[in-house]
Amino acid sequence: MKSTSTQLPDARLVVTGHAPDGTSIFTFDDIRKPFTPFGPAGAHFTSFHASPAVPASNTAPYPELATVPPRCAPAGVIFCITDIQPGGSAPMHRTLSVDYAVVLSGEIVFSLDGGEEKTLKTGDFLVQRGANHAMHNRTQAPCRIMVVMVGAEKVVLEDGKALEETVFGKRPA
DSSP states (O other): BOOOSSSOEEEEEEEEEEOOOOHHHHHEEEOOBBOTTTTTSSSEEEEEESSSSSSOOOSSOOOTTTTTTTOTTTBEEEEEEEEEEETOEEEEEBBBEEEEEEEESSSSEETTTTEEEEETTTEEEEEESSSEEEEEOOSSOEEEEEEEEEEOOOOBOTTTBBOBBBBOOOOOO
C-alpha cells in the first residue's frame, strides 16, 4: 500500500504479546502512517515502539507514537524509520542518544555541523553518537532509514561544556 505522502510503502507493524494464561499471541497487525511535520517534501517519521527506560517492559500498554517526532527518553529506547523524499532533508539537530541506523533503500547524504559529509547507500550502517547532524536526499529516489535510538549521556567537552539537544534547524550556541 502506497501512502499519498510518500513514494515508499507505508510500514506494516506486527506486535506480539501474551494471553492471560501466558500463551504468546499477536496483539497488533496494521499499517502505520508516517508523521510528516515538515510537509510532504520533508522527512517522514514512522515510530514503531518506544520505552522510557531500559530494560523495557513487555507488559506495559503499547505507546501511541503516530504524531510525535522520534525523540528518545534519556534512559530509554525508540525504534523507527525515517523516509526522506527526493530533494528532501531532515534539518540540522542533535539528539541525546546513540542512534543505530541502517539505510534500507536509496541513499542519503549525512552532514555534520562542521561541514563534513558522507554518502550512505542501501545496506550501509551508521552509529550516530550525539553529533549535530542533518540528512539530505540529493537523488531522484526516496530513501528509507531504520533507526534504533538509545538514550545516552550528554557529550561533555574537555573544557567541561555539555552539548545539549538541539531543535530541528537550529545550530547550537
